[in-house]
Amino acid sequence: MKKKLPFIFAISCSAVFLCICGFLAFQYRNLDRRFQKLEAEAFHLQEDKAELNEELEDSAARLEDREKYIAGQKDYISELSEQIQDFDEDETEDSEHTDRTGKDGIYAGSNTGNDPYPDLYADKDNLPVQTGQKYVYLTFDDGPSSLTPKVLDLLDEYDAHATFFVVGKNNEEYAEYLSEIVERGHTLALHSYSHNYNQIYRSVDAFLADYEKVYDWVYEETGYSPCLFRFPGGSTNGSSYVVRNIIREMERRGFTFYDWNVSSGDGSNLTTSQNIIDNICSTVGYVDNPVVLMHDGRGKDATLAALPTVLKTLSEKGYDFRSLDQNSEPVQYRKSEP
Ligand SMILES: [Zn+2]
Numbered sequence: 001m002k003k004k005l006p007f008i009f010a011i012s013c014s015a016v017f018l019c020i021c022g023f024l025a026f027q028y029r030n031l032d033r034r035f036q037k038l039e040a041e042a043f044h045l046q047e048d049k050a051e052l053n054e055e056l057e058d059s060a061a062r063l064e065d066r067e068k069y070i071a072g073q074k075d076y077i078s079e080l081s082e083q084i085q086d087f088d089e090d091e092t093e094d095s096e097h098t099d100r101t102g103k104d105g106i107y108a109g110s111n112t113g114n115d116p117y118p119d120l121y122a123d124k125d126n127l128p129v130q131t132g133q134k135y136v137y138l139t140f141d142d143g144p145s146s147l148t149p150k151v152l153d154l155l156d157e158y159d160a161h162a163t164f165f166v167v168g169k170n171n172e173e174y175a176e177y178l179s180e181i182v183e184r185g186h187t188l189a190l191h192s193y194s195h196n197y198n199q200i201y202r203s204v205d206a207f208l209a210d211y212e213k214v215y216d217w218v219y220e221e222t223g224y225s226p227c228l229f230r231f232p233g234g235s236t237n238g239s240s241y242v243v244r245n246i247i248r249e250m251e252r253r254g255f256t257f258y259d260w261n262v263s264s265g266d267g268s269n270l271t272t273s274q275n276i277i278d279n280i281c282s283t284v285g286y287v288d289n290p291v292v293l294m295h296d297g298r299g300k301d302a303t304l305a306a307l308p309t310v311l312k313t314l315s316e317k318g319y320d321f322r323s324l325d326q327n328s329e330p331v332q333y334r335k336s337e338p
Contacts, residue, residue: 065272072275076265086236086333107204107249116205119219120212122227122254127325135320136290137328138162138310139260141191141230142297144174144181147304151296152177152184154304158311160321163258164296165191165230168214171297178221187323189228189258190214201238207246227255228324234259235334248336258324259333260293266303267295276306281313291324291331 140151143166155162164181166188181188192200193214200210211229218226229250231237235257238246250257265271265279276294284290294303314321322328 072271075268075270117208117212123225140296141165144177145298148177161323163187163324165189168193168217175221195232260291262292264294273302273306
Protein backbone atom coordinates (compact mmCIF):
# COMPACT_ATOMS: atom_id res chain seq x y z
CA MET A 1 0.00 0.00 0.00
CA LYS A 2 2.84 2.31 0.91
CA LYS A 3 4.38 1.69 -2.46
CA LYS A 4 1.19 2.68 -4.23
CA LEU A 5 0.87 6.00 -2.44
CA PRO A 6 3.31 7.98 -4.58
CA PHE A 7 1.68 6.48 -7.63
CA ILE A 8 -1.79 7.52 -6.49
CA PHE A 9 -0.40 10.92 -5.60
CA ALA A 10 1.17 11.29 -9.05
CA ILE A 11 -2.07 10.20 -10.74
CA SER A 12 -4.05 12.68 -8.61
CA CYS A 13 -1.59 15.47 -9.39
CA SER A 14 -1.80 14.68 -13.11
CA ALA A 15 -5.59 14.61 -12.94
CA VAL A 16 -5.64 17.95 -11.14
CA PHE A 17 -3.10 19.32 -13.61
CA LEU A 18 -5.15 18.10 -16.55
CA CYS A 19 -8.28 19.61 -15.01
CA ILE A 20 -6.52 22.93 -14.59
CA CYS A 21 -5.20 22.77 -18.13
CA GLY A 22 -8.66 21.94 -19.46
CA PHE A 23 -10.18 24.78 -17.47
CA LEU A 24 -7.52 27.17 -18.67
CA ALA A 25 -7.97 26.05 -22.29
CA PHE A 26 -11.72 26.52 -21.94
CA GLN A 27 -11.22 29.97 -20.44
CA TYR A 28 -8.71 30.83 -23.12
CA ARG A 29 -11.17 29.85 -25.88
CA ASN A 30 -13.87 31.88 -24.18
CA LEU A 31 -11.62 34.85 -23.80
CA ASP A 32 -10.42 34.51 -27.38
CA ARG A 33 -14.01 34.50 -28.65
CA ARG A 34 -14.85 37.51 -26.54
CA PHE A 35 -11.71 39.22 -27.74
CA GLN A 36 -12.63 38.54 -31.38
CA LYS A 37 -16.14 39.80 -30.76
CA LEU A 38 -14.80 42.96 -29.14
CA GLU A 39 -12.36 43.37 -31.99
CA ALA A 40 -15.24 43.14 -34.52
CA GLU A 41 -17.25 45.64 -32.49
CA ALA A 42 -14.29 47.98 -32.32
CA PHE A 43 -13.90 47.68 -36.08
CA HIS A 44 -17.57 48.56 -36.64
CA LEU A 45 -17.29 51.46 -34.22
CA GLN A 46 -14.24 52.65 -36.12
CA GLU A 47 -16.21 52.43 -39.37
CA ASP A 48 -19.13 54.32 -37.85
CA LYS A 49 -16.74 56.96 -36.56
CA ALA A 50 -15.17 57.38 -40.00
CA GLU A 51 -18.64 57.71 -41.54
CA LEU A 52 -19.68 60.26 -38.93
CA ASN A 53 -16.45 62.17 -39.50
CA GLU A 54 -17.12 62.21 -43.22
CA GLU A 55 -20.66 63.44 -42.67
CA LEU A 56 -19.36 66.07 -40.28
CA GLU A 57 -16.79 67.22 -42.83
CA ASP A 58 -19.48 67.29 -45.55
CA SER A 59 -21.78 69.35 -43.36
CA ALA A 60 -18.94 71.72 -42.47
CA ALA A 61 -18.09 72.15 -46.16
CA ARG A 62 -21.77 72.73 -47.02
CA LEU A 63 -22.03 75.25 -44.22
CA GLU A 64 -18.92 77.02 -45.46
CA ASP A 65 -20.32 77.10 -49.03
CA ARG A 66 -23.59 78.44 -47.69
CA GLU A 67 -21.80 81.14 -45.69
CA LYS A 68 -19.79 82.16 -48.76
CA TYR A 69 -22.99 82.20 -50.83
CA ILE A 70 -24.70 84.45 -48.27
CA ALA A 71 -21.67 86.76 -48.15
CA GLY A 72 -21.80 86.94 -51.97
CA GLN A 73 -25.54 87.71 -51.96
CA LYS A 74 -25.04 90.43 -49.31
CA ASP A 75 -22.39 92.00 -51.51
CA TYR A 76 -24.67 91.76 -54.53
CA ILE A 77 -27.49 93.46 -52.61
CA SER A 78 -25.17 96.31 -51.57
CA GLU A 79 -24.08 96.65 -55.22
CA LEU A 80 -27.74 96.97 -56.25
CA SER A 81 -28.42 99.44 -53.40
CA GLU A 82 -25.51 101.59 -54.56
CA GLN A 83 -26.97 101.61 -58.05
CA ILE A 84 -30.37 102.66 -56.70
CA GLN A 85 -28.67 105.41 -54.68
CA ASP A 86 -26.91 106.57 -57.82
CA PHE A 87 -30.28 106.86 -59.54
CA ASP A 88 -31.78 108.74 -56.64
CA GLU A 89 -28.90 111.03 -55.87
CA ASP A 90 -29.40 114.72 -56.42
CA GLU A 91 -27.33 115.34 -59.47
CA THR A 92 -25.66 118.58 -58.54
CA GLU A 93 -23.62 119.77 -61.46
CA ASP A 94 -20.02 120.74 -61.12
CA SER A 95 -19.73 123.92 -63.10
CA GLU A 96 -15.98 124.21 -62.63
CA HIS A 97 -15.10 121.95 -65.49
CA THR A 98 -11.68 122.02 -67.07
CA ASP A 99 -12.32 120.55 -70.51
CA ARG A 100 -13.25 122.10 -73.82
CA THR A 101 -16.98 121.92 -73.16
CA GLY A 102 -18.57 125.33 -73.54
CA LYS A 103 -21.47 126.80 -71.58
CA ASP A 104 -23.83 125.40 -74.19
CA GLY A 105 -22.51 121.90 -73.39
CA ILE A 106 -20.88 121.56 -76.81
CA TYR A 107 -17.37 120.13 -76.77
CA ALA A 108 -14.89 122.41 -78.56
CA GLY A 109 -13.51 119.62 -80.76
CA SER A 110 -16.92 119.10 -82.33
CA ASN A 111 -17.03 119.91 -86.02
CA THR A 112 -14.35 122.60 -85.81
CA GLY A 113 -11.85 120.82 -88.01
CA ASN A 114 -9.48 120.95 -85.05
CA ASP A 115 -10.06 117.56 -83.52
CA PRO A 116 -7.29 116.39 -81.13
CA TYR A 117 -8.58 112.78 -81.37
CA PRO A 118 -8.97 112.26 -85.10
CA ASP A 119 -8.88 108.43 -84.93
CA LEU A 120 -11.74 108.15 -82.52
CA TYR A 121 -14.68 107.74 -84.88
CA ALA A 122 -16.90 104.67 -85.17
CA ASP A 123 -17.82 103.05 -88.46
CA LYS A 124 -21.37 101.91 -89.06
CA ASP A 125 -21.38 98.14 -88.58
CA ASN A 126 -24.24 97.54 -91.06
CA LEU A 127 -25.12 94.19 -89.52
CA PRO A 128 -28.53 92.69 -90.29
CA VAL A 129 -31.20 93.18 -87.62
CA GLN A 130 -31.30 90.04 -85.46
CA THR A 131 -34.68 88.37 -85.25
CA GLY A 132 -36.28 85.94 -82.80
CA GLN A 133 -38.19 86.47 -79.60
CA LYS A 134 -36.20 85.03 -76.74
CA TYR A 135 -32.65 86.31 -76.47
CA VAL A 136 -30.03 87.40 -73.98
CA TYR A 137 -26.88 89.47 -74.39
CA LEU A 138 -23.97 88.15 -72.34
CA THR A 139 -21.27 90.79 -71.94
CA PHE A 140 -17.75 90.32 -70.56
CA ASP A 141 -15.79 93.29 -69.20
CA ASP A 142 -12.16 93.99 -68.29
CA GLY A 143 -10.50 91.34 -70.49
CA PRO A 144 -8.75 90.05 -72.44
CA SER A 145 -7.02 87.76 -69.97
CA SER A 146 -5.90 84.14 -69.74
CA LEU A 147 -9.59 83.30 -69.11
CA THR A 148 -10.78 84.71 -72.44
CA PRO A 149 -9.94 81.67 -74.66
CA LYS A 150 -11.73 79.38 -72.17
CA VAL A 151 -14.79 81.65 -72.26
CA LEU A 152 -14.66 81.58 -76.08
CA ASP A 153 -14.54 77.75 -76.12
CA LEU A 154 -17.55 77.49 -73.78
CA LEU A 155 -19.52 79.98 -75.90
CA ASP A 156 -18.73 77.89 -79.01
CA GLU A 157 -20.13 74.77 -77.33
CA TYR A 158 -23.53 76.46 -77.13
CA ASP A 159 -23.25 78.32 -80.42
CA ALA A 160 -23.50 81.43 -78.25
CA HIS A 161 -22.44 84.94 -79.18
CA ALA A 162 -21.40 87.59 -76.69
CA THR A 163 -19.86 91.05 -76.38
CA PHE A 164 -16.41 91.73 -74.95
CA PHE A 165 -15.75 95.21 -73.53
CA VAL A 166 -11.98 95.26 -73.44
CA VAL A 167 -9.42 97.20 -71.40
CA GLY A 168 -5.90 97.89 -72.72
CA LYS A 169 -3.76 98.58 -69.67
CA ASN A 170 -2.13 95.48 -68.13
CA ASN A 171 -3.82 93.26 -70.73
CA GLU A 172 -1.34 93.86 -73.57
CA GLU A 173 0.09 90.34 -73.28
CA TYR A 174 -3.32 88.89 -74.22
CA ALA A 175 -3.72 91.04 -77.35
CA GLU A 176 -3.87 87.92 -79.57
CA TYR A 177 -7.33 87.13 -78.16
CA LEU A 178 -8.75 90.38 -79.57
CA SER A 179 -8.68 88.94 -83.10
CA GLU A 180 -10.09 85.65 -81.84
CA ILE A 181 -13.07 87.47 -80.35
CA VAL A 182 -13.81 89.03 -83.74
CA GLU A 183 -13.06 85.90 -85.80
CA ARG A 184 -15.31 83.74 -83.65
CA GLY A 185 -18.28 86.01 -84.34
CA HIS A 186 -18.47 88.08 -81.16
CA THR A 187 -18.60 91.83 -80.76
CA LEU A 188 -15.41 93.56 -79.69
CA ALA A 189 -16.19 96.78 -77.82
CA LEU A 190 -14.29 99.35 -75.77
CA HIS A 191 -14.16 99.72 -72.00
CA SER A 192 -11.33 102.30 -71.69
CA TYR A 193 -7.57 101.99 -71.80
CA SER A 194 -6.80 102.58 -68.11
CA HIS A 195 -10.08 101.73 -66.30
CA ASN A 196 -9.00 104.46 -63.90
CA TYR A 197 -12.11 106.32 -62.71
CA ASN A 198 -10.19 109.30 -61.28
CA GLN A 199 -8.42 109.81 -64.55
CA ILE A 200 -11.07 109.25 -67.22
CA TYR A 201 -13.99 111.04 -65.56
CA ARG A 202 -11.99 114.23 -64.93
CA SER A 203 -13.13 115.76 -68.22
CA VAL A 204 -14.36 114.98 -71.73
CA ASP A 205 -10.78 115.46 -72.94
CA ALA A 206 -9.38 113.00 -70.41
CA PHE A 207 -12.01 110.46 -71.48
CA LEU A 208 -11.41 110.91 -75.21
CA ALA A 209 -7.61 110.69 -74.82
CA ASP A 210 -7.98 107.44 -72.91
CA TYR A 211 -10.50 105.97 -75.36
CA GLU A 212 -8.45 106.90 -78.40
CA LYS A 213 -5.61 104.89 -76.86
CA VAL A 214 -7.70 101.72 -76.45
CA TYR A 215 -9.35 102.29 -79.84
CA ASP A 216 -5.94 102.49 -81.56
CA TRP A 217 -4.75 99.36 -79.72
CA VAL A 218 -7.78 97.34 -80.83
CA TYR A 219 -7.62 98.66 -84.39
CA GLU A 220 -3.88 97.93 -84.74
CA GLU A 221 -4.28 94.41 -83.35
CA THR A 222 -7.38 93.41 -85.31
CA GLY A 223 -8.09 95.86 -88.13
CA TYR A 224 -11.57 96.04 -86.61
CA SER A 225 -13.07 99.40 -85.78
CA PRO A 226 -15.27 99.09 -82.66
CA CYS A 227 -18.44 101.17 -82.44
CA LEU A 228 -19.77 100.21 -78.99
CA PHE A 229 -18.39 101.08 -75.58
CA ARG A 230 -19.18 100.75 -71.89
CA PHE A 231 -18.29 103.24 -69.17
CA PRO A 232 -16.05 101.74 -66.47
CA GLY A 233 -18.39 101.34 -63.49
CA GLY A 234 -21.38 102.16 -65.73
CA SER A 235 -22.68 105.52 -66.95
CA THR A 236 -23.75 106.51 -63.42
CA ASN A 237 -20.08 106.76 -62.49
CA GLY A 238 -18.37 110.17 -62.58
CA SER A 239 -20.05 113.57 -62.34
CA SER A 240 -23.28 113.67 -64.28
CA TYR A 241 -22.20 116.91 -65.96
CA VAL A 242 -19.01 115.40 -67.38
CA VAL A 243 -20.59 112.07 -68.26
CA ARG A 244 -23.47 113.69 -70.17
CA ASN A 245 -20.97 115.70 -72.19
CA ILE A 246 -18.93 112.54 -72.82
CA ILE A 247 -22.07 110.77 -74.04
CA ARG A 248 -22.93 113.65 -76.37
CA GLU A 249 -19.40 113.76 -77.79
CA MET A 250 -19.00 109.98 -78.14
CA GLU A 251 -22.41 109.74 -79.85
CA ARG A 252 -21.33 112.49 -82.23
CA ARG A 253 -18.32 110.32 -83.07
CA GLY A 254 -20.68 107.45 -83.91
CA PHE A 255 -20.34 105.38 -80.72
CA THR A 256 -23.18 103.80 -78.73
CA PHE A 257 -22.71 102.85 -75.09
CA TYR A 258 -24.28 100.01 -73.17
CA ASP A 259 -24.90 99.67 -69.46
CA TRP A 260 -26.56 96.46 -68.23
CA ASN A 261 -29.85 95.42 -66.64
CA VAL A 262 -28.77 92.05 -65.21
CA SER A 263 -25.70 91.90 -62.99
CA SER A 264 -23.98 88.60 -62.31
CA GLY A 265 -22.51 90.21 -59.17
CA ASP A 266 -19.07 88.91 -60.19
CA GLY A 267 -17.44 92.31 -59.68
CA SER A 268 -16.94 91.31 -56.05
CA ASN A 269 -14.35 88.77 -54.99
CA LEU A 270 -16.81 87.41 -52.41
CA THR A 271 -19.09 86.15 -55.18
CA THR A 272 -19.23 82.38 -55.60
CA SER A 273 -20.09 80.54 -58.81
CA GLN A 274 -23.46 79.64 -57.31
CA ASN A 275 -24.17 83.36 -56.64
CA ILE A 276 -23.37 84.14 -60.27
CA ILE A 277 -25.58 81.32 -61.60
CA ASP A 278 -28.52 82.34 -59.39
CA ASN A 279 -28.12 86.09 -59.97
CA ILE A 280 -28.25 85.60 -63.74
CA CYS A 281 -30.67 82.71 -64.17
CA SER A 282 -33.24 84.02 -61.69
CA THR A 283 -33.27 87.55 -63.20
CA VAL A 284 -33.03 87.16 -66.98
CA GLY A 285 -36.66 85.99 -67.26
CA TYR A 286 -37.98 89.16 -65.62
CA VAL A 287 -36.12 91.68 -67.78
CA ASP A 288 -36.97 92.86 -71.30
CA ASN A 289 -33.93 92.98 -73.56
CA PRO A 290 -31.58 91.41 -70.96
CA VAL A 291 -27.98 92.64 -71.07
CA VAL A 292 -25.93 90.64 -68.54
CA LEU A 293 -22.81 92.09 -66.90
CA MET A 294 -20.03 89.54 -66.41
CA HIS A 295 -16.23 89.78 -66.32
CA ASP A 296 -13.44 87.86 -68.06
CA GLY A 297 -10.60 89.89 -66.55
CA ARG A 298 -7.85 88.24 -64.54
CA GLY A 299 -8.93 86.42 -61.38
CA LYS A 300 -12.56 85.98 -62.47
CA ASP A 301 -12.37 82.19 -62.14
CA ALA A 302 -15.75 82.02 -60.40
CA THR A 303 -17.34 83.49 -63.55
CA LEU A 304 -15.63 80.93 -65.75
CA ALA A 305 -16.77 78.13 -63.43
CA ALA A 306 -20.36 79.44 -63.50
CA LEU A 307 -20.52 79.91 -67.26
CA PRO A 308 -21.27 76.28 -68.33
CA THR A 309 -24.33 76.13 -66.02
CA VAL A 310 -25.49 79.60 -67.10
CA LEU A 311 -25.23 78.62 -70.79
CA LYS A 312 -26.90 75.24 -70.22
CA THR A 313 -29.76 76.62 -68.09
CA LEU A 314 -30.57 79.54 -70.39
CA SER A 315 -30.28 77.49 -73.58
CA GLU A 316 -32.63 74.86 -72.09
CA LYS A 317 -35.07 77.71 -71.44
CA GLY A 318 -34.88 78.56 -75.14
CA TYR A 319 -32.68 81.68 -75.05
CA ASP A 320 -30.67 82.73 -78.06
CA PHE A 321 -27.27 84.20 -77.04
CA ARG A 322 -26.67 87.33 -79.10
CA SER A 323 -23.86 89.82 -79.38
CA LEU A 324 -24.65 93.52 -79.20
CA ASP A 325 -24.46 95.63 -82.34
CA GLN A 326 -25.59 99.08 -83.45
CA ASN A 327 -29.10 97.74 -84.04
CA SER A 328 -29.48 96.39 -80.50
CA GLU A 329 -31.76 98.33 -78.20
CA PRO A 330 -29.49 100.31 -75.86
CA VAL A 331 -29.62 99.81 -72.10
CA GLN A 332 -28.47 103.15 -70.66
CA TYR A 333 -28.74 104.59 -67.16
CA ARG A 334 -27.78 108.10 -68.26
CA LYS A 335 -28.57 110.03 -71.41
CA SER A 336 -26.79 113.01 -72.91
CA GLU A 337 -29.70 115.21 -71.84
CA PRO A 338 -30.79 115.44 -68.17
ZN1 LIG B 1 -14.86 97.28 -65.85
